[in-house]
Amino acid sequence: MTLHVPSQLFRDDRIDAACELIQAALRDRQRELTGVRPPASERQQTYSDWLEHLAGLRGGSLYYPYLGTGVGKGSLVELADGSVKYDMITGIGVHVFGHGHPELVCELVRAAVSGGVMQGNLQQNLDTLRLCEQLVALARESGAAVEHCFLSTSGATANENALKMLFQARFPANRLLAFSNGFAGRTLALGQVTDRPANREGLPTTLAVDYLPFFDRHEPDQSTRQCLASLHTLRDRYPRQHAGLMVELIQGEGGYYTAPRDFFVALFEEARRHDIPIFIDEIQSFGRTTRMFAFQHLMLDSYVDIVSIGKMSQVCATLFSERMKPRPGLISQTFTGATSAIHAALFVLDQFQQRGLLGPTGRIAEIHQRFERHFKRIERDLPGTIAGPWGVGGMLAMTVFDGSAERTRDFLAELFARGVIAFPAGRQPTRVRMLPPLLVIQDQEIDAVCEIMEAVLRSLA
Ligand SMILES: Cc1ncc(COP(=O)(O)O)c(C=O)c1O
Structure with missing residues (x-):
């Protein structure tokens, strides 16, 4: 059901007048x-x-x-x-709106008067509903079967939540496929996925991760074949043990490496054949390509089981399909986002619509x-x-x-x-x-x- 929560939940002329004064003070300082x-x-x-x-x-x-x-x-x-x-x-x-954005400042003032510094699973306002609704609608825009949205305060938490969903949905599979040179975050589990020894130095092994080689633009065909061959080898070595394939379509911390659509299609088709769900980490790429999601930019909508977003969205989120839905008890948080961050997230999404950034x-x-x-x-x-x-x-x-x-x-x-x-x-x-x-x-x-x-x-x- 799409609810269409009204965009202006709190309207009062005195707040508008206060915003104008605040903006004037800001402009003076910005001079x-x-x-x-x-x-x-x-x-x-x-x-x-x-x-x-x-x-x-x-x-x-x-x-x-x-x-x-x-x-x-x-x-x-x-x-x-x-x-x-x-x-x-x-x-x-994070600051996709730069610094001291006058309209954003007013949104933050509205957040300040709307009550509750933080929102969470026992304390969400209508703006949480509005944000989740918009994110799901954006993710589904060109056909991805994403139906649910769970907010969180960091990219790492959004990714952890995604991993928990994958493992629960695919139990007893207990391994993860990921990419060489990838970055996933810095929790105990994500430190194992991130392909950097220094990030897990001294930490216990919390997760079994198998790495696939990423696309090499100097050897496009060969690197695609190598990636598929690695997938076959790992699938034969660990039959039905992979709970998911986690991928950054544009490797961020790794140095902004990407691959053409064909590379991902070949890999994702193979993963699908073996019933391995696909989890796309868009913490860094959300809102940075020609579409809101890089999977849309690369026309990979039909392969998405889970996608995580963060950074410029201000509030992080895990978006997932019906078959990835966690059972009660698996996921919950005291804080899913600061009220000001939720207002800022809505502001950013609105600006993307209005300003012709995409395409x-x-x-x-x-x-x-x-x-x-x-x-x-x-x-x-x-x-x-x-x-x-x-x-x-x-x-x-x-x-x-x-x-x-x-x-x-x-x-x-x-x-x-x-x-x-x-x-x-x-x-x-x-x-x-x-x-x-x-x-x-x-x-x-x-x-x-x-x-x-x-x-x-x-x-x-
Ligand atoms: C692709 C990707 N995943 C996950 C993360 C972790 O996000 P956070 O630092 O908000 O926990 C990052 C952060 O750089 C990232 O680029």
Whole structure:
């Protein structure tokens, strides 16, 4: 049953008036943010002390010396050392609306007055219903047989919930198929799925995972054959023991590697033949391709049994088909999402509908192409310094210099110092990745970011 919960659940002119005042105060403060700004020298010592203090409290230093003031304007973010930078990683894809979005601020005000800081299984408001309804409708848009939606506060929890559903549905199967170079999250179970020894160092083995080799664009046919051959071998070695096949259609932490539709179809058909359900992890790819889901972008709708989303959705979710439905008792949470995060999620979905971001000629495609044109130009002007971009749509990656971890780290540190925040992904080569704020980034900001990148490449070449 589709309910169509009304979009405006809380309306009062006084709240609208308060929002206008808050927006005016925000705009005044944002007027100070006109572009990249270096740190204020008089704040350096205090800022270093704060960073050191935080590192001590959290038991390890931060990747970047990043402590925000909470103020920003679109792609620009202000740090507590007084600097202003272009945020091209947005908390790894979270702040798709950039910083200080005036309309979002009003949504958060509405969330504040709507009661209940957190929502959960004994405390959900109508906005939870509205969000679940919208997510299921989006997932089903071109035919996926997804009927249910369970919200959660992190990508890892959404994935854990998915794994529990798979194992319960396929009991007594107790193994999982996953991909080399994949990332799934950092819980005890997901640490086994993530293909990085450092992420599970010292941890007990909680899950038996069998890895399939991913697609290699240099050897398309051979790598597809190899993947299928591995699947056959594993199926023969462990008959009926695989509860599911977990896959990122665009490997995120692994370095933005993807594969053509044919690769996935060949694999998924084979999995289907052996009644192995398919679980697609879209924590990073949700809302970054030409469609809301990468499985829609690749036209793989008919294969989806479970899909998880996170990051730019603000609230994470596990969406699943009827046959994956858990029995009572398997899944429950005190917190499924903060009320403000649920309002922000609805805001993001609404903006995607309104702004023409999706589609082969949508804004996301334009953003990708503009970055691509700059990268190609820099590659021509400064041969050997940059290659790429790879990835899809709003997931952009490139390699700088020899792609070594050290040189990439030096590049990123210098880029940060000059006012652009990006992040590494993958190993051998290590890539530089960007998840720009797709709802707000302007063409001239893309140009400014690429100009800074070029200057850094020149200085380090
Ligand atoms: C593909 C994928 N799955 C799962 C996760 C884990 O999400 P979270 O960090 O919100 O727990 C991530 C996070 O980077 C991810 O990229």
